Amino acid sequence: MSIEIEHPDRSAVPPREEVLAVRGVSARLGGRQVLSDIDFSISAGEFTGLIGSNGAGKTTLLRVILGSAARSAGSVLVGGAPRSRRNPLIGYVPQKFALDPDLPLRARDLVSLGIDGQRLGFSLPSTARRRAVQEMLDAVGAAELADARVGELSGGEQQRVLIGHALISRPRLLLLDEPLANLDLRSAGEVVSLVARVAREQRVAVLISAHEINPLLPVMDRVVYLAGGRAVHGRAEDVVRGDVLSRLYGHHVDVLRVHGRVLVVAGVGDERTGTHAASDCDPKTSPPTQSVEVLG
Amino acid sequence: MTVLHHIVEPGFFGSAPVHRALLVGTIAALVAGPLGVFTVLRGQSFAGEALGDIGTTGGSGAYLVGVGPLWGFLVFNVAAVTVMELIGVQRRRGRDLATGVVLGSGLGLAALFLYLDATHQSTTGTTVTVLFGSLFSVSATTVPIAIGVAAAVLALLLVVGRPLLLACTNAELASARGIPVRLVGYVYLLALSLAVALCALTIGSILSTALLVGPAASALRVSSRPGPAIAAAAVLGVAATWVGVLLAYDSYAWPPHGQGWPLSFFVVSLVLVIYLACGAVSHVARGRRAAPTLVAG
Numbered sequence: 001m002s003i004e005i006e007h008p009d010r011s012a013v014p015p016r017e018e019v020l021a022v023r024g025v026s027a028r029l030g031g032r033q034v035l036s037d038i039d040f041s042i043s044a045g046e047f048t049g050l051i052g053s054n055g056a057g058k059t060t061l062l063r064v065i066l067g068s069a070a071r072s073a074g075s076v077l078v079g080g081a082p083r084s085r086r087n088p089l090i091g092y093v094p095q096k097f098a099l100d101p102d103l104p105l106r107a108r109d110l111v112s113l114g115i116d117g118q119r120l121g122f123s124l125p126s127t128a129r130r131r132a133v134q135e136m137l138d139a140v141g142a143a144e145l146a147d148a149r150v151g152e153l154s155g156g157e158q159q160r161v162l163i164g165h166a167l168i169s170r171p172r173l174l175l176l177d178e179p180l181a182n183l184d185l186r187s188a189g190e191v192v193s194l195v196a197r198v199a200r201e202q203r204v205a206v207l208i209s210a211h212e213i214n215p216l217l218p219v220m221d222r223v224v225y226l227a228g229g230r231a232v233h234g235r236a237e238d239v240v241r242g243d244v245l246s247r248l249y250g251h252h253v254d255v256l257r258v259h260g261r262v263l264v265v266a267g268v269g270d271e272r273t274g275t276h277a278a279s280d281c282d283p284k285t286s287p288p289t290q291s292v293e294v295l296g
Numbered sequence: 297m298t299v300l301h302h303i304v305e306p307g308f309f310g311s312a313p314v315h316r317a318l319l320v321g322t323i324a325a326l327v328a329g330p331l332g333v334f335t336v337l338r339g340q341s342f343a344g345e346a347l348g349d350i351g352t353t354g355g356s357g358a359y360l361v362g363v364g365p366l367w368g369f370l371v372f373n374v375a376a377v378t379v380m381e382l383i384g385v386q387r388r389r390g391r392d393l394a395t396g397v398v399l400g401s402g403l404g405l406a407a408l409f410l411y412l413d414a415t416h417q418s419t420t421g422t423t424v425t426v427l428f429g430s431l432f433s434v435s436a437t438t439v440p441i442a443i444g445v446a447a448a449v450l451a452l453l454l455v456v457g458r459p460l461l462l463a464c465t466n467a468e469l470a471s472a473r474g475i476p477v478r479l480v481g482y483v484y485l486l487a488l489s490l491a492v493a494l495c496a497l498t499i500g501s502i503l504s505t506a507l508l509v510g511p512a513a514s515a516l517r518v519s520s521r522p523g524p525a526i527a528a529a530a531v532l533g534v535a536a537t538w539v540g541v542l543l544a545y546d547s548y549a550w551p552p553h554g555q556g557w558p559l560s561f562f563v564v565s566l567v568l569v570i571y572l573a574c575g576a577v578s579h580v581a582r583g584r585r586a587a588p589t590l591v592a593g
Contacts, residue, residue, distance in 0.1 A: 066472055068468075068471060068472065087474075090472070092469070092472040093469075094466060094468040094469055094472070095468075097466055097468075099465065099466070100337065100464075100465075102336060102337060102516050103337060103464070103465060104333070104515075104516055104519055104520055104521055104522050104524075104525035104526075105461075105465065105520070105521075105522060106520050106521060109521060109522060110465070113458070113461065113462055113465070116458070117458055117459065117461070117462040117470075117473060117475075118458075118459055118462065118470070118473040118474055118475045119458060119459070120455050120456060120458070120459065121454070121455060121458070122454060122457060122458055123458075147520075148520075149520040162469075165469075
């Protein structure tokens, strides 16, 4: 069951050009119900965060949208049409993976593979291709990394190159699975502002999954908050509220705001919904003063 | 002229077996290097090694039925990759298991075939030829077959090279682009099985991985671009083969007199030397680059 949060301001928003529509999607994984009746949509140029703790079903939802995981109910429309197996409208960066340092690919080669890497045969170098690749490298702030081996770049640099790889074929929807995992705070901030800028400039609808809401707060237009296989969708200020999240989690949750950051704390006195999920916060990337999410 | 005689024994350039050896060796190295690049990237050296070993079964079986060893290598290698694929090579661990299972059963047959070869023909020459290669005794009829197989492998690689490269980069990234990752992987394995058959002809079935993986791994150390890395792998393999053929020919004049050292020994040693040299080159190059670019991201 999804809860759509209506907001009084919503009528003031210009007509939405819907790029992604997820309608009543449910999915099972290994006999377990991972997603139940998920409903939301994203418009062109909109930046949506997909928030949930580890195991909440974020990756499964992204895979269902991508078409690489099966859904047991519901429909997914991309650009108004049911998505096909290979959907040129979707750009995708999979969950954190390290590129092999042995890969004989420079950053510009990987971005270039984004143009036609799926095609058989080979293409000869051309000025037009070189220019397109260079423009994309500039757009994702990777111009100075262009000739470095991708496997030898840092995590944040790899993310930027992978985003370039995903964007160069001009998709209308960009799916990023946990791009901030394992990034230090500064790199995470850079990736977030890069994606936000790209969404705005290129009118790309962005869905970015994260177990941490705070790095996304400054730029997020909307949030899809996943817990227990269900989702709440709406503006961050409407969704990340004690009453809404308590309903989603099915038990009392407090939302605290400290210096513009959000802390989601499980209800006091409920042992079953204690603080185990606090381990989601990597102490390296999220020192206690930055953000703590204690999810039930 | 005397200096040249010390490097090249007289008769090297005029000998037909040497010409054939150089031709077939070049073909094998040209194919093995580029394919080996993907073998290294996919972490499938074990599959390559297993295919080489299974080639032993094919080679010894071919002697038993009286056809050229290349046919045996080809038939058994293609059969082996198909069985490996059917058992399940899509997951890394499944891949190793499938490879191991096929390898074990294949080598059992090889033991039987080699035993039968030895008892029926009362010679141990077959065993040595199959296991360690005998490039100087490649028959003239084998040459066109080897050229045809090589052309097929290179054509396959040219067609699937790009999606294969993306699949090596990240399988999920590739399948999101609609690349049938498993099919591409099988096509690659087929090409690999053909390439290993050619290598087996050159340096023998159990050493064939050296020519497959060595030049490729060396090339990956010195080149960061796909095209040049593939070309470098081919060139390095050809270089090792040529120098190996030359030294093997020369070795007929070395003690113990008139015997000639095994060609595969020279090729494999040269591959190792090349690998170490490329490692040193990349170490030096990286050390020079590291200073200005070492900015934490």
